[in-house]
Amino acid sequence: MEMQRPRGTADLLPGQVEDWQRLEAIVTKILSAANYQEIRTPIFEHTELFERGVGDTTDIVSKEMYTFEDRGQRSVTLRPEGTAGVVRAYVENKLYGTGTVSKLFYYGPMFRYEKPQKGRFRQFHQYGAEVLGSEKPAIDAEVISLSLRILVGIGLKNLTVELNSVGCSVCRPVHRALMVERLTPHKDELCQDCQNRLEKNPLRLFDCKNDRCQAILRDADVPYIVDVLCDDCRTHFDAVQRYLKVMDVPFRLEKGLVRGLDYYTRTAWEITSPGFTTIAAGGRYNGLVEEIGGPPTPGIGFAGGIERALWVLGEQGGTLRSSERLDAFVAVADEGGEGTAMVVLETLRGRGIRADRDYQGRSLKSQFKLADRLQARYVVVIGESELQSGKATVKNLDDGEQREIPFPQLADEIEQGIR
Ligand SMILES: [Zn+2]
Ligand SMILES: [Zn+2]
Incomplete structure (x- = not known):
């Protein structure tokens, strides 16, 4: 019998992995620019963490968790979401002791036993951010803005921030x-x-x-809860909206938007695009740190689905593959060029120029075809005659122009051409 991957999982093959790397690079860049730092927590935790931190009345905890007993008869669960683990790590490592606001972000696999469908997997992946230690409405505005900025940065279109306040324990x-x-x-x-x-x-x-x-x-x-907020919640929510307006972050009030659990407080939002389900969502959770055993600490965060963002991007005709082309393809014209070709490749790669060659003994003509398929910008031809003249033949595949470039200037010229 042929082995198959479990239902609801996926293999990321070369070509797809690069999309993920680019997406993660965009997330990191945008969040780092706002002074967030990455945190990595375990993929499995004690089951009790999610029962308390996600809530045992939720569908996630009651129906969808991958829970099992380990060999020491402890109940552990593959994390169904990212926030509970981050908050647990914040409490356990006493990050609250720094006296500053903790701005954290993460990526990684999450696990839920759900019916697999388009854009939904049993092992799925999320990026997310959490801010612990501030209840200022300005941080709500910052986090909402970042959650939108990431999706815009990925290239998604027609995005709407749906915003609401779900009140507080008063x-x-x-x-x-x-x-x-x-x-x-x-x-x-x-x-x-x-x-x-x-x-x-x-x-x-x-x-x-x-x-x-x-x-x-x-x-x-x-x-609606937003129409009967207490004075403090009203003031907070008005300020969040005022900041979003001056920051030019578009949003729409959605009074029916709720978050299920008691420790979710005040600001809640979802980012959607017409024809698709929610792509990213977030909320304030002023009661969660205490629920997990820490001192009373306000928190707010969001998470976005990586599979879902890439799926919507594809459906909208977008792509992250702008930089996938090869900078230089080194074509070996004859046996005499072999050694020099390797030296040239080393030099180009040493400068960060993306370069490759044929290793299957193709003819010069089919090496050009391969260069075309790899979307190379330049083909550098090296053979006996180039060695004798001391110049490589360099063809720009974008405009067809061909030049002779002395070997010592080769890397400089290509570097200039691709920047
Ligand atoms: Zn309130
Ligand atoms: Zn109903």
């Missing part, structure tokens, strides 16, 4: 009580999920895709 219980009061008489008319939500987490009724549930919500005249 205003949410009031709203929750109101929801329970107005919806309990209609409980039997709600879908099964919403009946459960009404008990555990009424705010998530706004998330229901069922039209009947949404109609019941409207008829019961249940206000």
Whole structure:
């Protein structure tokens, strides 16, 4: 029987890996410019971390985790998302002791047992950022701006930031009580999920895709949480929007946007593009650090799906492959050119010029064909006659121009030509 990869996983082959490297380079560049630092945490953690840090009423924890007992009978779980591990590391390593705001980012594989579909895998990959130690609305604006800037940097189009505030431990219980009061008489008319939500987490009724549930919500005249915020939350949310406006970050208020858990507070956002599901999402979580055993510390962060971003990019006709071409192809005209060709390759590569040659004994003509296929900018021909004249024959494949360049100037000329 032929071995196959597990369902919901993918092999990244040469040609695809380069897209991932470029995407990661864009994320790193944009976040480093804002003074974020990379953090790497384990791919598996104690199961309890996710039960507490993601919430055991969520679909992720109740239905989708890869949980198993290790050989020491400890329950461990392949991480289904990145935030819980980062916050655990922040607490365990006492990063809060630095007295400054921690600005962190990460990449890596995440695991969820879901039905695989377009852009959705069981081993999928995310990049994300977390800021711990500030509740200033300015940091919300910074993080939202960065989450959008990354997608723009990748080349995605028609992006919308959908923004909302989900309140805090002061205003949410009031709203929750109101929801329970107005919806309990209609409980039997709600879908099964919403009946459960009404008990555990009424705010998530706004998330229901069922039209009947949404109609019941409207008829019961249940206000959106953002319309009944406490004064502190109102002031905070107004400031976030004011900063986004002066920073020229476009956004749209989306009052039905919610985050399920109690420690999610205030700002919540998702970035979408018409015809696609959410590409990146984020939120403030002022209760999470405490939930995981640290001192009360406000936090905010976002995550984006790498497979999803690349899929949307492809669907929109974009590509990250601008720099994939070869700078120089060294063609060996005859046996006499072999040694010098290797010296020239070493010299070019030593300068960071992307250079290659044929190692299969092709004729000169088919070496040119290969250079074409590799999208080489220059073909450098080296053979007996070039050695005698002391000059390489260099053809620019973009404009067809051919020149003789003395060997000592070869690397300089090519370097200038490609910059
Ligand atoms: Zn509040
Ligand atoms: Zn429902």
